[in-house]
Amino acid sequence: MPRMTKQQKIEARAKRMNMLRKALAIVTKGVCPACGTKLYRNNSMSGWWQCGHVGAEGFQREAGPHCHFSFFYDPTPEEHSELLAEKREPEATVQAYRVTTKIPYHNYVKTFTDLGEMQAWVYHGTGVTLPTTPEAAFLGKHKTPRNEGEVIVEAVRQ
Numbered sequence: 001m002p003r004m005t006k007q008q009k010i011e012a013r014a015k016r017m018n019m020l021r022k023a024l025a026i027v028t029k030g031v032c033p034a035c036g037t038k039l040y041r042n043n044s045m046s047g048w049w050q051c052g053h054v055g056a057e058g059f060q061r062e063a064g065p066h067c068h069f070s071f072f073y074d075p076t077p078e079e080h081s082e083l084l085a086e087k088r089e090p091e092a093t094v095q096a097y098r099v100t101t102k103i104p105y106h107n108y109v110k111t112f113t114d115l116g117e118m119q120a121w122v123y124h125g126t127g128v129t130l131p132t133t134p135e136a137a138f139l140g141k142h143k144t145p146r147n148e149g150e151v152i153v154e155a156v157r158q
C-alpha cells in the first residue's frame with residue numbers, strides 16, 4: 001500500500017470518525033434503522049451489532065420478518081472517549097464553525113458544519129493541523145507552521 005500523505009491521513013481519520021459517529025448514534029438508540037427491531041451484539045466478532053430479525057427462521061434473536069441490517073461499532077478506546085466528549089458538547093446550539101484565515105496568500109472566511117471537512121480544508125490551505133475535539137482545543141487562534149499568519153475558528157451559535 002502506498003504511504004499516505006499527512007492530508008490523506010487527516011481525511012481518512014475524519015471519514016472513520018464520521019462513520020463511528022453514525023454507528024454510535026444507532027447503538028445509542030438501540031433499534032434497527034431498517035425495521036425498528038431491537039439490536040443485539042454478535043459476540044463472534046468484536047463490535048458487531050445485528051438487528052434481532054437477522055438470521056434464518058428459528059435462528060433469529062426475535063422471530064419475525066427477515067432483516068439484513070448489521071454493522072460494526074469498533075472504536076479504539078481513544079476514539080470512543082473522543083466521541084463521548086463530543087456528545088457532551090452543547091451540539092444543539094452550535095450551528096456551524098466560521099474559519100477566518102489571515103495569511104498573506106490565503107485570506108478567506110468560510111463556514112463549516114462538518115468538523116472533519118473543516119480540519120481538512122484548513123490543513124490543505126494553510127498547513128495548520130486543527131484538533132477536531134474537544135471544542136475548546138480548536139476554537140480560537142492558531143498560528144501557521146511558519147508563523148506568517150493565523151487561522152481563527154469561531155463557533156456560530158443561535
Ligand SMILES: [Zn+2]
Pocket residue numbers: 032033034035036037051052053067068069
Ligand atoms: Zn431490522
